Amino acid sequence: MRPTDLTQHGKDTERSRDNRPADGVTVHAIRASRKREEQGQDPSGRVESRPALWAALRELEAGRSLGEVVGSSGLAWPTLERAWREAMQRQHLIRQHLQSRRGLTSLLRYPERGPWGQSSYAGNCNGYLIVDLIDYFKPQSVFDPMEGSGTTGEVCFDLKADYVGCDLRSGFDLLSSLLPDRQFDLIFWHPPYWPGFRYSDHPNDFSKARNVTDFLERLQVGFQRLADRFTEQGHLVILIGDGRKNGVFYPIHNAIIQWELLPLQTILIKAGDHERRAQHFRYGPSPFIPTLHEYVLIFKGRDT
Numbered sequence: 001m002r003p004t005d006l007t008q009h010g011k012d013t014e015r016s017r018d019n020r021p022a023d024g025v026t027v028h029a030i031r032a033s034r035k036r037e038e039q040g041q042d043p044s045g046r047v048e049s050r051p052a053l054w055a056a057l058r059e060l061e062a063g064r065s066l067g068e069v070v071g072s073s074g075l076a077w078p079t080l081e082r083a084w085r086e087a088m089q090r091q092h093l094i095r096q097h098l099q100s101r102r103g104l105t106s107l108l109r110y111p112e113r114g115p116w117g118q119s120s121y122a123g124n125c126n127g128y129l130i131v132d133l134i135d136y137f138k139p140q141s142v143f144d145p146m147e148g149s150g151t152t153g154e155v156c157f158d159l160k161a162d163y164v165g166c167d168l169r170s171g172f173d174l175l176s177s178l179l180p181d182r183q184f185d186l187i188f189w190h191p192p193y194w195p196g197f198r199y200s201d202h203p204n205d206f207s208k209a210r211n212v213t214d215f216l217e218r219l220q221v222g223f224q225r226l227a228d229r230f231t232e233q234g235h236l237v238i239l240i241g242d243g244r245k246n247g248v249f250y251p252i253h254n255a256i257i258q259w260e261l262l263p264l265q266t267i268l269i270k271a272g273d274h275e276r277r278a279q280h281f282r283y284g285p286s287p288f289i290p291t292l293h294e295y296v297l298i299f300k301g302r303d304t
């Protein structure tokens, strides 16, 4: 595609806001482009950091031309142009989603996971869940202490929520690192599943828990540490699944509620994004009813 100036992009944006048809605006297009980027096929040959890209996109939104932002950011023109196009496509997907659903209910089922984060990352969460939470609670600020592939951060960028995210893979340990010295309107916490994928050999990696007791102890410490990091009107949202090992069922979500560390405001049931795979899981010595759902536990502050 020939590089164009922001004014041209601006016109595109207006068109898509009003009447651009959905054709061509597909999750697959964004994923394909992301995959090329991951494989190092960026025409510029450079790998750009997300914060740098996001800052540059904000400048474009503020009305600066593509040429100006390329100059000030040092980013390659094709990289920036593609990121801008993808951001427009994601805006379109968000508008479509919010217009087509009838409002948030306690039952969540998403036909697509959306282009946010990396679908190849183990336990990657559905971006539309984050869209729904942000659309409902309207937080100004969001914290994700186990951001994994960065799904929450990308949705926050699109919905213009101030975002702080970290993960063990980038050196932050929820059990021992200093937490951000501030409070957030929304904390979205998506820990590893137990038993499940082993993310690393770090001793404090939740996925390295020796048994369910060890896993629950880690969860409880993490919960306690997060419990005072949200604002008075804010919320702590935990996305969690139950476990099954060697024929024994472990209702992890129930254990969390029983701690009564914070008032539970509600529970949403989310249909899994892994339905076909789950049909074939063997939860022990013999097959048993496959688990096709997980829980979104929504806690609020003590005084709200």
Ligand SMILES: C[S@@+](CC[C@H](N)C(=O)[O-])C[C@H]1O[C@@H](n2cnc3c(N)ncnc32)[C@H](O)[C@@H]1O
Binding pocket: 117, 118, 121, 122, 123, 124, 125, 126, 145, 146, 147, 148, 149, 150, 151, 152, 166, 167, 168, 169, 172, 173, 174, 175, 190, 191, 192, 193, 199, 204, 205, 206, 207
């Ligand atoms: C289920 S994944 C999160 C996926 C993420 N929501 C996404 O969409 O990609 C759980 C994450 O917890 C991280 N993790 C495990 N133990 C941790 C710890 N002690 N401190 C911080 N992060 C941890 C893992 O590295 C992993 O990325």
